[in-house]
Amino acid sequence: MDAILFLIFAVIAVVCGINVVVQSHPISSAISLIGVMGSLAVLYLLLGAEFLAAAQVIVYAGAIMVLFVFVIMLLNAGGETGRGRSFLAQLLGAPVLIAFLGLMAFFVQRLFPGTEMVQFGAFHGGTAQAVGRALFTQFLLPFEVISVLILIAVLGAIVLARKEFDR
Amino acid sequence: MQLWLIPVFPLAGFLLNGIFGRRASKAFINTIAIGSVLLSFAWVLKTLLGLGDLTTPHIERYFTWIQSGSLHIGFDLAVDRLTAVMLLVVTGIGSIIHIYAIGYMAHEGGYYRFFSYMNLFMFFMLTLVLGANYLILFVGWEGVGLCSYLLIGFYFTKKFATDAGNKAFIVNRIGDFGFSLAMFLIVVQFGSLDFGTVFPAVPGKSEAALTTIAFLLLVGACGKSAQLPLYVWLPDAMAGPTPVSALIHAATMVTAGVYMVARSAAIYTHAPAAMEAVAIIGVATAFFAATIGLAQNDIKKVFAYSTVSQLGYMFLGAGCGAFSAGIYHLVTHAFFKALLFLGAGSVIHALGGEQDLRNMGGLRHKIPWTFWTMMCAGVAIAGVPPFAGFYSKDEILMAANHHAPWMYWVGVITAGMTAFYVFRAMFLAFFGKYRGEAHPHESPAVMTLPLAALALLSLGGGYIFKVPEFLAPLFPLAEEGHDLGPVLISVAAGLLGIGLAYLFYVARPELPDALVARIGGLYQLVYNKYFVDEVYGAVVVNPVVSGSREVLWKGVDVAVIDGAVNGVGSSARGIGGVLKLLQSGYIRSYALWVALGSVLLLIVMGVAGGLR
């Protein structure tokens, strides 16, 4: 059961990921990215991270991607045009990527030889209760810091965006 | 005994005159300068009288100068009989010349500078003589070289004077290099530079080491005492004022080499090859310089070559084992050579600066004091008995005869030439008709009285100061008796020289020109000092100068050193220029670099972690 679920949603994630990269219009990439996030939420569930799966759907897919879609709409950007000017990236990009992926796969295979299995329901530490407890006791300071961070980001976004529309 | 006061009096004179002399009156400068030297002389007398016998040296150790490992060099002054002789000569003749210089330099600019340099010279010379180890001697050695440079180039606005000063200093430096090497070897061999430590230990050392040390010391002596091949600076040194020529280049500084050889007698007697070299260089220099002196027309140059020649005699004496004869000749030479120079100065002063013999003549009635005193010097240097030069030259020639007869014969011929050229100068200057245009007037008493004092010393000095007997405890007297034959031959040679000079320049003045016409080429060669300076210039000086300019300056300094320094700067700029290309402004290439870096990092971590 776990394996089938994993395979289905992993394939969906990869296909949507490839779509994000390949599509020419940004809006198509955005929709594909929403698909990636959704499948990832299911995978989080399989790994026992219930709270985070919910957060992923609500925050990531529901808020951030909506923001992206709004901006795409606002800018009315069309498909991609024009020639790129950075030949170096295009020349070396593929080998670097292949090397990167190959190395990561290799290391992962070495470090995790396949004895450990992920089973749905095997890990109970991902409940909202557990996450909340850790968040408000052990990670209290980072929690407060990122709340300040969000405040700053809000202010920054308002200032940056306001300048353009206030004239 | 406070030996240190002897050099310190002139040093105080140098400091006082040097600092305050510019605005001081002449009376002040004179008092300080002459007073310091006279005080030094008086102190010498007091010290010597108080020390009595002096068969063993009297040493005063002041402080440790160098203490390095096992090498201990103290600032020590010592007096033994040899030192006593030198002290008397330096301070005595020095005082006389200082008094003379008051009159000679009366109208010259830089009066206070002259006397401060002279006092500084006295300080260094006395340090040289009083030193109880080779290093103190070397301090004085270098110091007198410096003062010689300062005083030769005293008229520093004239290029030939400064050139002469440079030449003297540089040629002396070559000798100093040999001296330094000798000192290093002495340290290696003996572990000390102290006379009292080195000389008793000489018999135990290998002859090869001793010969090397002796040869190197000889190089130093050749530089300082103007022997072949390093004599070329002395004739040019005549560019300095005449009292300088008298004091430094006749009586004291140039004799430092002879003093040093005599002081190192222990080393030389155990290194026969080096002693032979000393004798050969001495006799060759004596002959060579005498031949050049025959043809010179500048009165100071004649006496300069004469000095070189007489120094050769002293070396000949030392080389034949008769160290005391060499020192004896040093003393008598100081008397009559200083007198000759001071007299020449008087003549030049009388003629308002004329130095060419061809423009003189008939001066014996106009400046009689100068004439008669110089005549005393002339007969002394010619070796006419019973005057000073006869005794000392006779001692040397006897020693030469016993050592190697050919040296004796060369010495005799040189003696004849000496008499000839000195009296040639005398006759050309004082006899015949006056050929110049100045108004000769006698010099003031402050100049003629020193001349008189030196004349008395030249006449009677050899008889009164029996130097070899005095130095007998240091240098054992020769046992051989005096054969009369060689003595008579040498005296005859001197008289023959005087006679020939009389013939050529008084009786038949047309003879010299006729003779020159007959041997024109040879005369030109001798007149031009055998073109030695030109040869040195081409063989040594020019290659060194152009080598320095082309190789060392343009090649090494500009290309290599500046190139390296500038190269660092330009390569930094070059590297910066290359690295600048990384900042292309394209975000994608930045991302690529990040990705590349992360891949490399993964590889490194994997390899370091042992995963292959």
Add this chain to the structure above:
Amino acid sequence: MTGVPISWYLILSAVLFSLGVAGFLFRRNIITVFMCIELMLNGVNLSFITFSYHLKHVNGQIYSFFVMVVAAAEAAVGLAIILTVYKSRGTLNIDDVSSMKN
């Protein structure tokens, strides 16, 4: 089948990350590049949560939580900047924004 080897999750995470890098290197539209960054972040999130499972500890999920928050803030500010760039230069081509050259 009872479970999935943990290495598969990690490899999936690596694949998603590499896809993000590929998009970043090869796409020229700024917004698309931004979305590829989000893709990279998601891949890393999966990796965190996998390790949280592996270590049986909640900390990995907390880190993932923080990553999400930061990604949100970054998206907000970044999109505002993109808006500004579009207003001032009129282009969404990433290669045209190269005034920091040299």
